[in-house]
Amino acid sequence: VISEAVLNDAAQIVELWNNVGLMRPWNDPNKDIELSLAAESSMLFKAQKGNVLIGTVMAGYDGHRGWIYYLAVDPAHQKQGVGRKLYDTALDWLKEKGAPKVQILIRADNTDVVSFYEALGFEKSTSVLMGKPIDAF
Ligand SMILES: CC(C)(COP(=O)(O)OP(=O)(O)OC[C@H]1O[C@@H](n2cnc3c(N)ncnc32)[C@H](O)[C@@H]1OP(=O)(O)O)[C@@H](O)C(=O)NCCC(=O)NCCS
Numbered sequence: 001v002i003s004e005a006v007l008n009d010a011a012q013i014v015e016l017w018n019n020v021g022l023m024r025p026w027n028d029p030n031k032d033i034e035l036s037l038a039a040e041s042s043m044l045f046k047a048q049k050g051n052v053l054i055g056t057v058m059a060g061y062d063g064h065r066g067w068i069y070y071l072a073v074d075p076a077h078q079k080q081g082v083g084r085k086l087y088d089t090a091l092d093w094l095k096e097k098g099a100p101k102v103q104i105l106i107r108a109d110n111t112d113v114v115s116f117y118e119a120l121g122f123e124k125s126t127s128v129l130m131g132k133p134i135d136a137f
Contacts (some may be wrong), residue, residue, distance in 0.1 A: 001047070001048050001049075001087060002045055002047050002048075002055075002085060002089050003045065003046060003048070004044070004045060004046075004047070005033070005036070005037070005046040005056065007033070007034070007037060009033075009046055009053060010029075010030055010033050010034075012052075012053040013029070013033060013044075013046065013053060013056055014029045014030065015034075016053060016054075016055070016072055016074055017029055017056070017070065017072055019074060019075060020072045020073070020074070020075065021110075022070060022072055026108075032048070032058075032070075033128060036058050036060075038126040039060075041060055041061055041062065041063075041097075042058065042059065042060040043059045043060075043090070043095075044056065044057075044058045044070075044091050045057070045058075045059075045086060045089050045090065047058050047085065047086055049077065053074075054073060054074040054076075054077045054082060055072060055073040055074065055077070055082045055083065055086050056070050056071070056072050056086070057069075057070060057072075057086040057089065057090045058070040058071075058090075059070045059085060059090040059091075059096070060091050061094055061097040061099045065099060065100075065101050065102070065103055066091075066094035066097070066099030066101065066102040066103070067102070067103055067104065067105075068090050068091075068094075068102060068103075068104045069104075069105070070088070071083060071086060071087060071090070071104075073086070083089050084094060084120075087120060091098065094136055096116065103125075104117060104122065105129060
């Protein structure tokens with residue numbers, strides 16, 4: 001069952017993200033969850049089997065493009081269509097918001113997942129991603 005995540009799900013979500021290797025020391029997962037839940041431009045969905053959280057996806061629309069983050073499925077439940085369903089849910093939300101294009105960022109050390117997105121119709125971009133913390137002047 002896929003539904004909107006709430007703050008009470010945070011502990012299970014962080015555990016899942018740890019289990020699938022999405023955590024990085026420079027990202028505070030609890031802050032990422034809180035910020036997403038507080039922003040109208042962002043949505044965090046969860047997939048549950050019974051009471052157990054087995055998947056997540058975060059979607060964001062910045063007024064120009066739609067973005068998908070934190071697509072994750074518990075390893076014991078992968079390759080059963082859950083990731084696809086979460087992706088479809090995020091895409092429907094982005095469509096409702098009016099986003100004309102969807103993009104994802106894949107870390108350079110996570111190339112396994114490239115073929116998953118290629119199967120969903122994504123193509124590699126030649127753009128270079130740059131970033132910095134917004135308060136780091
Ligand atoms: C990526 C991930 C969410 C996929 O979840 P999943 O539940 O296993 O995916 P699904 O079972 O819905 O698979 C959807 C389709 O992609 C294919 N697929 C799944 N994993 C794949 C892989 N690693 N390589 C190629 N194809 C893959 C499936 O065969 C399926 O194709 P089909 O619709 O033609 O049958 C999951 O592997 C995961 O949590 N990975 C770790 C976290 C991560 O790296 N997330 C992405 C961050 S950018």
